[in-house]
Amino acid sequence: MPTTSITIAPLPIPETLHGPAGADFTASVELANLVTCLIWGNNDFWVSPAAKLEGSRANDYAVTYLWAAKDGDRHVGRALLELSLQDNEQNGYVFVAVHPEYRRRGIGRRLLAEAEAFAGSLGRTTLQAWSEHPAGFELEGPDVVQAETGIGSLPAASPAVRFATASGFRLEQVERRSSMPIPADPGLLADQLAGAAAKAGGSYRLVEWTDNCPAEYLDHYAALRQRMSTDVPLGELDYEEEAWDAARVRHKEANLQRMNGRSLVVAARHVPSGGLVGHTVLEWFPEQPEVVFQEDTLVLRAHRGHNLGLWIKARNLQRVAEAWPQGRRLYTWNAAENSNMLDINIALGFTPAGYEAAWQKKLHAARP
Numbered sequence: 405m406p407t408t409s410i411t412i413a414p415l416p417i418p419e420t421l422h423g424p425a426g427a428d429f430t431a432s433v434e435l436a437n438l439v440t441c442l443i444w445g446n447n448d449f450w451v452s453p454a455a456k457l458e459g460s461r462a463n464d465y466a467v468t469y470l471w472a473a474k475d476g477d478r479h480v481g482r483a484l485l486e487l488s489l490q491d492n493e494q495n496g497y498v499f500v501a502v503h504p505e506y507r508r509r510g511i512g513r514r515l516l517a518e519a520e521a522f523a524g525s526l527g528r529t530t531l532q533a534w535s536e537h538p539a540g541f542e543l544e545g546p547d548v549v550q551a552e553t554g555i556g557s558l559p560a561a562s563p564a565v566r567f568a569t570a571s572g573f574r575l576e577q578v579e580r581r582s583s584m585p586i587p588a589d590p591g592l593l594a595d596q597l598a599g600a601a602a603k604a605g606g607s608y609r610l611v612e613w614t615d616n617c618p619a620e621y622l623d624h625y626a627a628l629r630q631r632m633s634t635d636v637p638l639g640e641l642d643y644e645e646e647a648w649d650a651a652r653v654r655h656k657e658a659n660l661q662r663m664n665g666r667s668l669v670v671a672a673r674h675v676p677s678g679g680l681v682g683h684t685v686l687e688w689f690p691e692q693p694e695v696v697f698q699e700d701t702l703v704l705r706a707h708r709g710h711n712l713g714l715w716i717k718a719r720n721l722q723r724v725a726e727a728w729p730q731g732r733r734l735y736t737w738n739a740a741e742n743s744n745m746l747d748i749n750i751a752l753g754f755t756p757a758g759y760e761a762a763w764q765k766k767l768h769a770a771r772p
């Protein structure tokens with residue numbers, strides 16, 4: 405089918421959702437929501453245009469660019485490019501989505517080409533992209549492609565797999581997306597907490613907060629967030645340590661609040677040194693009240709083996725029931741090779757819901 409009637413153009417991030425620019429942004433976000441909803445068969449990952457707008461505003465740490473593919477006034481495809489500004493300045497993170505009625509017409513390829521050329525023109529040399537795949541396919545055999553890590557696979561026939569490989573991306577890593585029903589069984593949680601606390605011994609205490617880290621822990625917490633960026637398995641993904649300080653922690657907190665999001669954090673404090681040595685973060689958006697997201701969980705290497713991971717996670721799950729009683733499903737993402745974290749999650753009650761693939765493409769050096 406000819407694609408000449410489909411126009412592709414940059415879509416500036418608007419100041420507000422009002423007016424024509426805001427309407428364009430809204431339509432583009434709703435297209436992304438539709439594509440995601442069709443992959444998962446539910447609306448758990450729906451994000452309001454208002455929240456997306458807040459999350460897309462340029463700031464000191466990241467800048468987002470959008471392109472729209474339109475058939476007349478109708479948004480039929482989009483490419484989003486995110487660039488980090490304080491670290492990982494070699495990378496561009498790209499997301500391409502095309503309306504199901506408009507696929508296999510070269511629109512995805514054209515959108516990717518725009519984002520890729522733009523990233524290259526700014527000196528970015530690596531593109532990373534993610535694709536989503538519900539569970540329920542054969543994990544081995546002739547019909548799957550294997551991640552470069554050797555652990556994790558995807559259905560070879562999936563449009564995203566075909567598109568990414570045809571576009572020169574390599575499947576570097578597969579993450580497992582798991583979910584569990586909440587509120588968690590209070591008896592089980594209490595047992596796990598008591599067991600983990602006993603194993604952790606007297607050298608550790610829990611510290612917890614809602615939304616904003618207490619000032620006294622800010623620097624410690626920033627150090628944990630920085631370590632998280634390289635302590636999780638990354639396969640061959642080109643990703644350097646992020647640069648975190650107290651200001652970046654505050655920026656992230658404010659950004660979440662502008663998106664109308666909330667967070668619960670539990671950290672483990674090492675009593676002899678006074679430092680924070682592990683943390684876990686849960687996030688919730690009232691616009692999707694049944695859905696809770698498990699974000700970072702980290703225990704510093706020197707403090708592993710004391711059950712701190714289970715302890716902080718079990719405690720935060722207890723807090724969810726009180727803080728966000730409408731929550732019914734908790735989602736988490738872990739590298740398929742991250743067996744320590746997966747074991748903890750299985751103990752807590754998580755089961756696999758699907759997979760998220762991390763793709764990478766090295767760009768040719770940008771022309772001067």
Ligand SMILES: CC(C)(COP(=O)(O)OP(=O)(O)OC[C@H]1O[C@@H](n2cnc3c(N)ncnc32)[C@H](O)[C@@H]1OP(=O)(O)O)[C@@H](O)C(=O)NCCC(=O)NCCS
Pocket residue numbers: 439499500501502503506507508509510511512513514533534535536561562563564566567568570571763
């Ligand atoms: C992946 C996606 C963006 C592709 O968009 P698209 O407009 O259909 O892609 P194109 O028509 O430009 O396809 C470009 C090439 O990719 C490959 N390809 C894309 N979809 C394919 C499919 N369903 N089956 C086989 N090959 C496919 C082909 O090689 C195709 O070239 P060809 O048509 O000349 O053979 C679209 O399927 C989509 O939105 N999927 C959900 C979102 C997603 O997973 N995005 C992340 C991708 S990493």
